Amino acid sequence: MSETPSQISNLETAITDQLAAAQEQLDDLRQQLTESQRLATIGTIAAVIAHEFNNLLTPIVSYSQFALQSAQGESPDLELIKKALSKAFQSSSKAGKICQSMLGLARGECSVGVVPVQKIIDEVLLVMARDPQKDGVALRVQVQPDLMIHGDGVQLEQVLLNLLINARQAMLGRGGSLTIKASLNEAGDEVKLQVIDTGPGIPEKLQTKIFEPFFTTKGTARRGEPKGTGLGLSICKEIVERHNGRIEVASEVGKGTTFTIHFPAALAAAT
Ligand SMILES: Nc1ncnc2c1ncn2[C@@H]1O[C@H](COP(=O)(O)OP(=O)(O)O)[C@@H](O)[C@H]1O
Ligand SMILES: [Mg+2]
Secondary structure, eight states, rough: OOHHHHHHHHEEEEEEEHHHHHHHHHHHHHHHHHHHHHHHHHHHHHHHHHHHHHHHEEEEHHHHHHHHHHHHHSSOHHHHHHHHHHHHHHHHHHHHHHHHHHEEEEEETTOOEEHHHHHHHHHHHHHOOOGGGTTTTTOOOOOOTEEHHHHHHHHHHHHHHHHHHHHHHHTTTEEEEEEEEEEEEETEEEEEEEEEOOSSOOOOGTTTTTTTOOOOOTTOOOOSSSOOOHHHHHHHHHHHHHHEEEEEEEETTTTEEEEEEEEBBBOOOOO
């Protein structure tokens, strides 16, 4: 038995109505998902800000202690006090900027511009808590001149800072070498930024896990060693991907670890 034209038309209307209802439900669900993702982001943001602050508070506390000790001593060393205060000032200014930038990241904002790679490296080395040499780590910096990335300078600095802190923690007590490399690929459209350490390496089965938020192997740290939050690399990944880049790890147990980030290269004129 075949349907009459009016039956077909009724059927069509019913299907269209059902489709519209399903679409509406889907839209609702999507909105709920977006909202819960936003809440989850805001939930993590507190932990992230605490983590990033902790990175910068360490030098602030130790430099202020230096300055205080010297000031209270028999013959205060004004040069040392000045240097310690200026280091503490640099770190606290950076902490303020990072706070704003992280809140921006939570809101999905990015204050973008063209950032010279050399500047990112210089700024990060400036706020590194301790001279790596003091821990028996030889620091090498190999940067091609005039490399530019399009993005948020403060966030890009956070990526490098987190990678350097991890590398330094990995080599704590054993020394080694830490290399920062930056170069342009042959096609001239990608900037490759690498942090290379000669630490203990990362077992292969953990290499996919390390970018997950809260994954850390530093939970049961020995006394005196830093505890982990497991947020550093997840922040790096989030920021790199927001900059249309990608981050990779190559590591061999007993030899060391290399983190490589590829960013689209920016032209100096394209602000
Ligand atoms: N350079 C490195 N060498 C060895 N292991 C590393 C290195 N960088 C990261 N890891 C591993 O990845 C884990 C996650 O790193 P991260 O997200 O920065 O969190 P956290 O440093 O707080 O543990 C670390 O706990 C460590 O096991
Ligand atoms: Mg870390």
